[in-house]
Amino acid sequence: MELFQVVTLAEARRMLSRYWPLPGRKEVSLPLLAALGRELARPVVAKDDVPGFTRATMDGYAVRAVDTFGARESEPVILHLVGEVAMGQPAAVTVGPGQAVAVATGSMIPAGADAVVMVENTEILGEGRVAVFRPVAPGQDLVRRGADARAGTCVLPAGRTLRPQDLGILAGLGVTQVTVYEPWRVGILATGNEIVSPDADPGPGQVRDINSYTLAGLVRECGAEAALYGIVPDDLEELTTMVGKALAENHMVILSGGSSVGTRDLTVQVLADLGQPGLLFHGVAIRPGKPTVAAVAGDKMILGLPGHPVSAVVVFRVLIEPLLRYGSYDHLMAKGTVTARLSRTITSIPGREDYIRVRLDKGPDGLRAVPVPGGSSMISSLVQADGLITIPLEEEGLEAGTMVEVKLF
Template identity: 40%
Template sequence: MELFKVMSVEQVKEILEKSFNYSLGMEEVSLEEAYGRIVGESIISKTDVPNFRRSTVDGYAVNSKAVAGASESMPSILTLKGEVLMGQEPKVQLDSQEQCIYVPTGGMIPEGSDSVVMIEYTEKLDEDTILINKPSANGEKVVQVGEDIAAGEVVINKGSRLRAYELGVLSSLGFSKVSVFKKPKIGVISTGDEIVGVEEIPKKGQVRDINTYILYSSILRDGCKPINYGVVRDNYHQLQNTMTAAIEECDIVLVSGGSSVGTKDQTMKVIQSFKDAEIFVHGISIKPGKPTILGKVNGKAVFGLPGHPLSCSIVYEIIVKALIDKIINSDEKQYPVNCTFGVNYHKSKGREEYLPVIIKEEEGGLLAEPIFSKSGLITGFSKAYGYIKIEKNLEGLREGEKVAVYKFF
């Protein structure tokens, strides 16, 4: 029986970087379709935001010199000149320092004024007289022209993933469309005589298809277009026909199951059957996920992923997603949650391990505890908040040790 010739995670990522070059191009989409997409070129503002001076509070627009030294015992006495209506230019202005004008939050600051006093620090003596009980510095409670965004400023960088907040910024700048990188198509194939569709009732020795839906959802999350090719039996010709169709249609092909070295594992044989096929990896020094294949057919990446759901998911997150980020030009970073590890945990040296954990809120902070679940089981894994990466040269983690937890999205 052939044995794995394992590579480190770093070596596999180097192969991904050097061996695959995709040019997917860009497309223009409406803001309604842009959520989660990757910006194809840096977006530059064509206007100032705001394009007028506006108040941040309900209050009175004043000249700051007129209220210098104002207090409750010695208020400044100003004449009310009028008010500013929301969404309209002021129809009045300050002709002298002894005047003030009422402005609502977001209202335009009238000429002659340089600051706003909150209404809480004022008193209306009569219809025309306002007492100011607090001084106001030049520019206080005022947003200046271009203070949020200046014309010519880069507001969203190339490679950024568009969230609701970025889309809000774009709408404020008058962009109704945005140029984004096209979505890579990723084919998903599940293999195994023991795998049946979700609608079927499994017989003894069979299980419903899990990996297709984990991978499909993960691909959607990562801004790509998944294509489901269904369940394929451990049959060389059937898998070859399905993989041929997937390679023609997709940019990346993921085959879950059949990646080990058993007599019925067909994935490696099928990849090798293609005329220009290259096999870069058969085995990664990672736990879980050792029996992983990385090949290249027609310039496209073909992955043979482990059949166990946990192993399949971890390899997707650590290896496949690295290639996806390269293809879609994503510069998105994932920042971990810092926790205290809750137990003593032993692992073998020589392999990176990705340990699913839950997070508990304790009096002293956040506590991370491993989910002890065999890799073929899914319910425990689904309860995990995220995972901890344990370096290959370590023998485990100690209770009380500080760890970084990366979230499963």
């Protein structure tokens, strides 16, 4: 493959999607609370109806809705009170024509009733009678059996990342153990003779390792596990050894630095020799982040990100995060976006997608997206930003005042 045979972002995503999710991830069985944030490996099918009985959602009286039609303040409907259903007890009484049964929120609805009249709209008259001042419709103020889940139906599909409300429906189904996938494991390497560890005093021409820690934080935000493999100098043998070690211990490996054209840039050479299917692309039509390289070797994925921190973060957000967090690129705009008015005109070059860092300010006309200055080597520009906006591939820029979607960090 030629260096910088640039592909569009859409093409890069299609190439990576052919191999994701990677095969071979292990399944584990976990207690319900331990499974929060983990990805279901098998679908969950309801064994019972939830709820298992039709229940009241208000304190009041279970009635036949038809018996309340025409009721009003000046001319209430009078029903005969024939019993009560206590909380947690079966309904041992039946509602017939012209009858009512007292119920509490959560009580079982007795046979014959199809609605609940709120207690606020009634009055006890004595002698076993109750006045109803407002009509109710069939199904009002009750939850029917199986409304949450029907026995035999799939409640949660395989691949669902479990949220707190998902744990709730599982508990309601009596499921206390679930089969989930182990988290994706991601190995992270920094490359380059100029990179030193954060606890070192940089010499002339050296900088501390920013990317490893930024990328590890991003990986963990996605629910995956991150492992740092340190800093590898510009040495083909040492880089090959460390990449091999990281690949053996992880599902994905991310390298930062060493992906641009240069005599000492070895990432592409190492990735090309890892095995089949091999290099997928080298160069993506985005800014920042153009010199991005990706490869697949067997059941492992390897990505080489540019060394500038902003470039590395942008590439992670648009290429890697959707795979780790959602399993595909189908959820790119599902959440985490706000609409804002662009504070000033920004220009772009057609033929690449530009990702612009912005901060959000409150203006007299609502939220404003204010571009944050700084080159792709400046991590502070990310610290000051609240999110990214995109200038599409075919556009030459965006005018001040344009309403834009801000993808929040």
